[in-house]
Amino acid sequence: MQLNPKLTSWGILFILVLIWGSSFILIKGGLEVYSSQVVGAIRIVVSFVVLLPFAVAHLRKVPPGKIKYILIVAVIGTGIPAFLFARAQTVIDSSLAGILNSLTPLFTMIIGIMFFRQKTSWQNVLGVFVGLIGALGLIYVTSDKSFEFHFSFAIYVIIATVLYAIHSNMIKYYLQEVNTITIVSVGFFIIGIPTMIYLFGFSDFVEVFINDERGLEGFMYIAILGFLASAFAIIAYNRLVQLTNAIFASSVTYFVPVLALFWGILDGEKFPIFASLFIALILLGVFLVNRNNKRKRKLNNQ
Numbered sequence: 425m426q427l428n429p430k431l432t433s434w435g436i437l438f439i440l441v442l443i444w445g446s447s448f449i450l451i452k453g454g455l456e457v458y459s460s461q462v463v464g465a466i467r468i469v470v471s472f473v474v475l476l477p478f479a480v481a482h483l484r485k486v487p488p489g490k491i492k493y494i495l496i497v498a499v500i501g502t503g504i505p506a507f508l509f510a511r512a513q514t515v516i517d518s519s520l521a522g523i524l525n526s527l528t529p530l531f532t533m534i535i536g537i538m539f540f541r542q543k544t545s546w547q548n549v550l551g552v553f554v555g556l557i558g559a560l561g562l563i564y565v566t567s568d569k570s571f572e573f574h575f576s577f578a579i580y581v582i583i584a585t586v587l588y589a590i591h592s593n594m595i596k597y598y599l600q601e602v603n604t605i606t607i608v609s610v611g612f613f614i615i616g617i618p619t620m621i622y623l624f625g626f627s628d629f630v631e632v633f634i635n636d637e638r639g640l641e642g643f644m645y646i647a648i649l650g651f652l653a654s655a656f657a658i659i660a661y662n663r664l665v666q667l668t669n670a671i672f673a674s675s676v677t678y679f680v681p682v683l684a685l686f687w688g689i690l691d692g693e694k695f696p697i698f699a700s701l702f703i704a705l706i707l708l709g710v711f712l713v714n715r716n717n718k719r720k721r722k723l724n725n726q
Contacts, residue, residue: 540597555713
């Protein structure tokens, strides 16, 4: 039975929201035990180990001329950001990291237009900004109504969002026809080996893991992060880019504050009345981005 592409796309988006919406908390848990460099390295190595059987099976399936693009998207889409987010959260809190991560669709659109000949329309542009306003507004009304932060550390997240934007556009432009498991598993195979050498040979991971009473607990936080948020989620995300477009896929970052609000309600927190307005703006923004591109696909198929 063939699945409806539209329902599949929204289903993948929902799963990614659940996974990535919890990733900042997992990073925070890992940083209570390990340094930011070790947290980033563990995240990559766990993904490398989990995907190693797939990498061995898919190495021969890499199309000629595509290995360089797989290397680039692995480094800029998973490798470097893993260290940047961990470094940023040594000072800024997880909610602020989630706010800044909402810049990803904006950068995705800008880079797509400037460097990848991505066509867009006023609906597409409007959708990106409406979603961004919704995400920022939601976090504003559910927090202390303050956007103060340390720019010197927030810049790490901003750089990561730019790298995510390049990654998404490269997947769509250069790796559209390549199997997503091939892209991710081979990518982690390439960056996982040198990262493992650093983790076990040049960092204090083993010493902390053995001697710190919370070593195992901190490792488990990052292991879950590596398995779900890096290995599984990136496969799903790349597939979403191929099914839709880079901007729609990156709009998953808009829903992270929504998930945070949901967990807060389950924990007994009050629901701010204005929060529903900003949630509606997020949904409207994502709808506008996707609606525009569905029309383009219909025109292309005629």
